[in-house]
């Protein structure tokens with residue numbers, strides 16, 4: 001972790017302030033050029049490839065072979081593609097309200113050679129068309145901050161619970177709202193020279209729109225299921241709410257994980273290691289040894 005990052009994290013830790021939430025200007029992401037920028041950073045050779053790989057790895061033990069898994073607000077499916085590849089014996093349904101994102105998602109899945117996923121158009125606050133208790137697992141990555149308010153957040157978690165079997169698994173990850181505008185700007189702009197202006201703006205908007213950790217935890221608790229909660233240490237830059245793991249990764253999956261990790265560029269492996277250590281000091285270890 002850089003000295004700059006540490007400086008901001010310590011100030012964040014010491015701050016007593018609470019920043020007000022500023023909802024996303026684009027709730028459902030319909031803008032093609034901003035969507036393109038978002039898709040690019042999460043793609044195989046994008047700036048955030050390590051982050052998508054990290055969450056795919058954390059999600060893998062929550063999913064069992066034969067599961068039917070709903071990815072709420074899947075966006076361009078960068079996350080979904082990796083998870084589907086790591087859990088080839090499960091079937092995935094990616095849902096999003098943006099037609100443009102679903103078009104991108106179809107391309108991502110086809111390019112990655114994913115055969116165990118389908119895409120549907122839908123609103124995460126009202127999962128109409130998805131039956132009660134029909135999913136073995138529900139995931140939602142970096143999308144809850146796209147909801148307009150706490151009522152929509154509660155509705156989404158209520159719907160997630162409705163479609164999920166009572167012994168099902170879940171994994172929700174999102175930013176936690178930081179306390180300082182300076183820390184928000186730091187994260188959004190740290191790699192400014194390597195990312196498009198559209199993405200820098202999108203990143204800053206996301207940080208501002210994040211729910212607080214307590215708001216997220218209260219909403220997840222409404223599901224009435226046991227859950228584990230983790231945050232990056234010193235500051236809740238990112239927060240994970242998950243069910244207990246439902247399987248131990250078998251040898252074949254671990255080999256695949258190692259292969260996928262080996263395919264990340266060195267700089268991405270370094271980012272992965274640094275991020276994994278940051279989350280580990282917040283309590284969330286990796287499900288298998290990688291470095």
Ligand SMILES: C[S@@+](CC[C@H](N)C(=O)[O-])C[C@H]1O[C@@H](n2cnc3c(N)ncnc32)[C@H](O)[C@@H]1O
Nearest residue numbers: 027028029073074075096097098123124141146
């Ligand atoms: C920041 S993206 C995250 C996408 C993906 N989960 C990922 O990790 O890359 C947020 C997504 O939420 C979608 N979205 C926003 N509001 C929604 C709603 N009410 N129902 C379904 N999708 C929604 C947006 O269209 C966008 O694709």
